[in-house]
Amino acid sequence: MGFSANETGSSARATRAERFAADREAVRRVIGFGISDEEFDQAPDVLGDIWGIVTDKARGFPARSASPGS
Incomplete structure (x- = not known):
């Protein structure tokens, strides 16, 4: 069973978003204080x-x- 290009792209975007969220959470743990997603986006x-x-x-x-x- 194959995937359409749109399904594959959506899956890749979802995976990338999950990794971004996990990376940001790891940074928050390491630096020891909260930083908002907006602050990450401005960095x-x-x-x-x-x-x-x-x-x-x-x-x-x-x-x-x-x-x-x-």
Whole structure:
């Protein structure tokens, strides 16, 4: 039995949302105080920046410089 592209996409989005929620809860436990989802959304995308650096290095691009607000 196959899945339609829409069903597969919905499933992937639901899985991603569950992982996001679990990651945020883990951060809340580690830092020891509550932080709202809105505060998470306003925070810099540190993990995204790290993945960008790793991708650049793997492709042989010059190193990125750390810039505030990115």
